[in-house]
């Protein structure tokens with residue numbers, strides 16, 4: 001392997017470890033006024049500089065620390081929601097991307113477990129504003145006309161340009177909605193009921209509660225579970241193949257052939273094969289470090305298939321739905337019986353057959369459930385009609401809602417037994433790391449695998465860990481960390497991953513790095529490899545020198561026959577701007593260059609679906625989406641592209657100011673993700689005078705210059 005374990009902790013975090021100081025009391029008061037609660041939380045932090053890696057962690061101190069992080073995060077989320085609810089103008093509130101107002105309830109259905117699925121749309125079928133309410137986001141649905149309405153909780157289950165669907169446990173009964181006394185006006189349009197609604201992105205209380213419950217359980221674990229916890233806290237040494245590892249020992253270069261004895265199911269390269277053999281030998285945990293495009297998910301799928309071949313049951317998790325689906329995509333060919341737990345709308349369409357809902361639907365007894373659902377829907381529609389006509393009043397309507405509740409109960413208990421049957425038969429269950437404990441109930445596994453593990457907080461890992469005897473985690477700490485809203489929590493370590501901590505604690509013996517990548521032209525890969533992975537990456541021969549001009553139907557032009565280009569806007573006066581009414585930044589000058597470049601690419605024969613534009617700021621994304629109308633072209637933030645790839649990627653860096661302020665671009669991991677999405681061509685547009693105040697971007701620029709890929713905007717002639 002040869003890589004130094006110190007490289008895992010060499011300041012890839014937002015701030016270097018040594019820079020993490022406990023905020024001084026006076027600083028905290030500055031930041032939080034006289035909020036005593038906030039100050040108390042920080043006063044009791046067991047590990048104010050983040051979790052230490054040079055010694056064993058105390059069980060209670062460790063879980064106390066995780067609690068503090070979760071509390072700070074919950075406060076930050078609640079404060080965000082409160083601020084959002086104070087914004088009065090529709091344009092302002094929607095420009096935050098965190099709320100949609102003035103919505104009508106246009107339709108509803110019932111889903112698995114008796115959930116209500118509510119379709120919401122703008123009056124007249126207008127397009128919804130750009131928003132961050134993604135499938136799976138927790139939301140609050142409330143009366144738009146009544147700011148005091150606390151609303152009902154739900155989860156986004158489906159979204160299109162004009163309609164957003166949410167799943168709720170409660171039906172928005174119009175009487176309940178107007179309980180605050182304010183009467184909503186009636187409207188003669190397509191909406192069901194009388195109210196106009198608003199949807200707000202909400203603090204994810206359910207996830208937090210599940211994490212807290214898992215932490216409480218882990219704290220008290222004994223036996224096998226207690227041992228795994230103690231290993232993960234650095235109290236006990238991990239064992240491989242029955243042998244305790246010696247932290248000071250040199251790593252095994254490869255697992256020798258006799259110990260390997262694996263009949264590989266997929267074509268893997270040597271580092272991948274070694275990683276599979278290594279992971280299968282782990283008695284407690286093993287780590288797979290997968291830099292961009294190195295086949296981390298492919299390797300994990302092989303590990304899971306091998307475990308199933310040995311008669312084991314596996315829980316396959318990841319931080320996001322997309323990552324779970326990527327894993328499932330590879331598993332479907334390797335494992336006979338896989339079940340994907342999660343709302344079908346959050347699952348890739350071509351994988352829906354694997355969902356629990358899909359499999360329950362195909363179960364012979366499901367026709368009884370279908371009949372009951374139909375009955376429930378009819379009853380709800382009748383109750384709604386009653387509420388409109390107000391002919392027989394509230395009593396009648398109340399009885400109907402009560403009957404609906406009884407039918408829901410019946411549906412639930414029938415579904416429960418079918419669900420149990422489907423889950424019990426599964427060799428592998430795939431789910432996000434936020435596990436639905438009620439659904440999985442007491443299902444146990446021999447092995448739990450967590451992909452994209454660096455995108456989970458430590459608190460977010462325990463639900464998965466508790467379900468099995470052995471743990472395999474895969475990820476890349478040099479890519480994006482988990483989203484943490486609270487600056488306080490981030491400053492005391494909440495963004496640092498379990499994976500990184502374990503590598504720092506135990507060193508090379510506990511992980512394997514994959515080094516052959518199948519995505520990028522070597523020139524695109526090299527900078528990232530040298531900066532983040534000690535130059536260890538190798539471009540596979542199939543991609544090493546591939547260019548846009550090698551694609552069928554693409555002309556050979558200076559734009560298509562080279563892998564790199566930086567267009568420097570220094571001196572052009574393309575200053576960044578703050579979005580009117582918003583917080584986000586944009587750069588119209590850079591947008592003009594990007595639009596021109598896309599036109600040139602299309603003229604050379606590149607198709608829309610092969611092009612991605614990545615901007616660090618949502619306002620620039622919005623501007624470019626408005627200015628470009630090309631089928632299949634994707635414009636998104638860095639976060640939206642993690643784990644994905646495109647033939648050509650155009651990066652607009654946005655920041656351009658005399659002070660050299662670059663905000664969150666200072667986190668190099670963000671740029672690492674952005675720059676490693678491109679397969680054949682990477683184009684960066686940015687102001688070197690602003691960016692290169694920072695060493696990292698000075699190095700990027702130098703690299704482009706050395707590769708004869710530097711152009712000034714003046715020479716480019718836009």
Ligand SMILES: Nc1ncnc2c1ncn2[C@@H]1O[C@H](COP(=O)(O)OP(=O)(O)OP(=O)(O)O)[C@@H](O)[C@H]1O
Pocket residue numbers: 267268269272290291292293294295296297298299518519642643644
């Ligand atoms: N041994 C291999 N031989 C050929 N192609 C491979 C091999 N391993 C992986 N690939 C290909 O490389 C690509 C990336 O694989 P995969 O999605 O598993 O990587 P990853 O490390 O999970 O990616 P990332 O984390 O960057 O999203 C896929 O197209 C996959 O088919």
